[in-house]
Amino acid sequence: MEEAALCIIPIAFLVAIFGTIVMLRWFKHREILAMVDKGLLPTPYAQPGRASRGRGLLGWGVGLAMLGLALIIGLWPLGFTRLAGAARVSPYPLRFGPWMLIGLIPLFIGLALLIIYFLARREEAPAPEPPPDEEVELPGD
Numbered sequence: 001m002e003e004a005a006l007c008i009i010p011i012a013f014l015v016a017i018f019g020t021i022v023m024l025r026w027f028k029h030r031e032i033l034a035m036v037d038k039g040l041l042p043t044p045y046a047q048p049g050r051a052s053r054g055r056g057l058l059g060w061g062v063g064l065a066m067l068g069l070a071l072i073i074g075l076w077p078l079g080f081t082r083l084a085g086a087a088r089v090s091p092y093p094l095r096f097g098p099w100m101l102i103g104l105i106p107l108f109i110g111l112a113l114l115i116i117y118f119l120a121r122r123e124e125a126p127a128p129e130p131p132p133d134e135e136v137e138l139p140g141d
Contacts, residue, residue: 064113
């Protein structure tokens with residue numbers, strides 16, 4: 001009986017969490033539909049160009065890059081424990097073994113998202129305004 005309770009309690013906890021998330025999303029959906037029925041448009045949908053401006057890319061890029069860096073720092077000591085032979089010489093350069101891919105993949109995905117964010121932001125930058133036109137006298141007038 002105790003084994004069943006040990007399985008049911010975490011499952012019930014997860015179902016409650018996901019059920020709450022789904023319920024909140026459903027309420028938000030119903031609220032948006034009610035606003036549309038009344039002829040109103042929620043603000044994030046009213047101005048599509050001003051909603052996020054790529055902030056999601058910046059957040060995910062920084063988060064993934066930091067996660068990858070933390071995993072690299074945490075997994076690097078494995079290279080010191082996996083020494084080959086009696087000479088205790090690592091077969092991997094800088095003791096970076098294949099386990100480091102667990103940290104390198106999110107690091108480089110995060111860096112790619114950051115590069116995309118900054119390149120897209122540079123393209124959206126407004127062009128500098130030309131100086132006001134001055135009256136220029138043409139020769140022969």
